[in-house]
Amino acid sequence: xxxxINLEQLDELILKANSSDTKAFEVIVRNYHRFGxxxxxxxxxxxxxxKDIVQECFIRIWKHLNEYDKKIxxxxxxxxxxxxxxxxxxxxxxxxxxxxxxxxEDSVMNVSSGIDLEKExxxxxxxxxxxxxxxxxxxxxxxxxxxxxxxxxxIEEVSEIMNISSGxxxxxxxxxxxxIRKRIIKWxxx
Amino acid sequence: xxxxIINCGQIEELIFSKMSDxxxxxxxxxxxxxxxxxxxxxxIYESTRRAESLLAKMKANQPVLDxxxxxxxxxxxxxxxxxxxxxxxxKFYFFERLILxxxxxxxxYALTAVLFIMVSFYMYEEYSAVKNITQLENQxxxxxxxxxxxxxxxxxxxxxxxxxxxxxKFARGNSSYVKLTKDWLLVNKEDLRNLLLDYxxxxxxxxxxxxxxxxxxxxxxxxxxxETETGKVKTLQHEIERLNNELQKIKSHRGK
Numbered sequence: 001x002x003x004x005i006n007l008e009q010l011d012e013l014i015l016k017a018n019s020s021d022t023k024a025f026e027v028i029v030r031n032y033h034r035f036g037x038x039x040x041x042x043x044x045x046x047x048x049x050x051k052d053i054v055q056e057c058f059i060r061i062w063k064h065l066n067e068y069d070k071k072i073x074x075x076x077x078x079x080x081x082x083x084x085x086x087x088x089x090x091x092x093x094x095x096x097x098x099x100x101x102x103x104x105e106d107s108v109m110n111v112s113s114g115i116d117l118e119k120e121x122x123x124x125x126x127x128x129x130x131x132x133x134x135x136x137x138x139x140x141x142x143x144x145x146x147x148x149x150x151x152x153x154x155i156e157e158v159s160e161i162m163n164i165s166s167g168x169x170x171x172x173x174x175x176x177x178x179x180i181r182k183r184i185i186k187w188x189x190x
Numbered sequence: 191x192x193x194x195i196i197n198c199g200q201i202e203e204l205i206f207s208k209m210s211d212x213x214x215x216x217x218x219x220x221x222x223x224x225x226x227x228x229x230x231x232x233x234i235y236e237s238t239r240r241a242e243s244l245l246a247k248m249k250a251n252q253p254v255l256d257x258x259x260x261x262x263x264x265x266x267x268x269x270x271x272x273x274x275x276x277x278x279x280x281k282f283y284f285f286e287r288l289i290l291x292x293x294x295x296x297x298x299y300a301l302t303a304v305l306f307i308m309v310s311f312y313m314y315e316e317y318s319a320v321k322n323i324t325q326l327e328n329q330x331x332x333x334x335x336x337x338x339x340x341x342x343x344x345x346x347x348x349x350x351x352x353x354x355x356x357x358x359k360f361a362r363g364n365s366s367y368v369k370l371t372k373d374w375l376l377v378n379k380e381d382l383r384n385l386l387l388d389y390x391x392x393x394x395x396x397x398x399x400x401x402x403x404x405x406x407x408x409x410x411x412x413x414x415x416x417e418t419e420t421g422k423v424k425t426l427q428h429e430i431e432r433l434n435n436e437l438q439k440i441k442s443h444r445g446k
Contacts, residue, residue: 025266025269026262026266029262029265029266029269033255033261034252034255034258037253037255037261038252041253042253047253050253051255055261055265055268058265059265062269062272063272121247121251122254123253123254126248126251126253130248149245150245174206174207177207178206178207180241180245181206181242184237184240184241184244185234185238185240185241188237188244
């Protein structure tokens with residue numbers, strides 16, 4: 001397990017990685033890949049897809065590290081890449097098959113019905129719950145909810161990552177929260 | 191806001207728009223007052239709080255990343271290979287960019303148009319040049335014919351005729367036939383000098399006679415040079431012969 005690095009160290013590592021220092025870049029990867037994986041997994045609800053996204057994300061970061069603007073947080077930049085890659089992935093999945101046809105409301109509800117919340121959730125259970133609670137939400141609403149309420153990012157960060165206004169973030173968040181809480185209540189009462 | 195009449199819709203909006211830790215004390219106070227007298231909103235509020243605690247549990251359960259090392263190694267392997275590829279790419283970066291640029295349809299059309307214009311211009315230039323060369327060649331041939339005629343006439347002259355002719359040209363600063371006579375002048379430079387010295391020694395009447403003949407000769411020559419018809423040239427050649435004889439006489443007179 002890699003020790004967490006501070007912002008100063010991160011700046012230094014980025015500088016070295018910009019000079020093609022792969023060792024420095026590896027330290028960055030080891031420190032941040034879990035963050036990228038968590039967001040990608042929650043958006044895509046699939047382990048393998050999330051791993052692919054993390055790989056793509058770091059390759060993209062490596063190739064475009066010289067374009068990194070220090071004015072924004074490194075994690076914000078990374079999340080932005082992850083979210084864009086996830087959206088691209090969802091689009092291509094939609095083209096191949098309509099994924100939403102695989103899950104009607106009841107089947108989604110049933111998948112998550114036997115989950116014991118007192119125990120640690122497995123990836124499958126977590127994915128089933130997200131699918132269940134975020135059912136019917138648009139990709140934008142779901143992602144805003146994940147970034148704000150599950151990853152604890154600020155409205156401004158979500159706005160930067162999603163490339164939408166703060167107002168739009170708040171509106172999407174309101175609908176997402178309302179819908180998710182209603183679905184949780186429905187799920188509990190089942 | 192406390193004095194405002196709050197309906198169930200507004201309470202619901204307040205509950206759903208904010209997480210419990212985002213509610214202000216005023217918000218909480220409004221909700222609490224409302225749910226005291228509204229069991230439906232109370233139910234929603236309590237359910238929402240339970241939903242929130244469930245979401246908090248979900249939030250605490252981050253997805254497990256198995257085979258983490260494999261993922262990191264895989265990323266680094268791709269980074270290294272892209273790095274070496276990038277190094278190789280950079281050598282041909284300019285050419286690749288150029289090929290990409292040229293492969294664009296609009297650029298291809300533009301380049302074809304430019305090429306077509308350039309080829310057309312080149313061909314026109316070539317055509318003009320060939321035309322000019324042909325014209326010049328014709329001129330040269332004509333000139334050569336004239337020159338031959340002149341050479342024929344001049345070869346007909348004796349040294350004295352040439353001498354006076356050149357003296358006349360010298361006097362007038364006329365160099366239009368220099369090319370013809372230059373070689374001759376070089377070869378006969380010494381003779382010419384002597385002839386000139388001799389000419390200076392002549393008495394005035396003889397000089398005047400020579401100048402008169404010289405003028406007549408030149409007039410005839412100019413006529414010859416402007417003529418190309420053989421018959422006329424021959425007539426003029428006879429005239430030159432006559433003048434030449436006159437000059438011979440003068441020469442012999444000078445010798446005396």
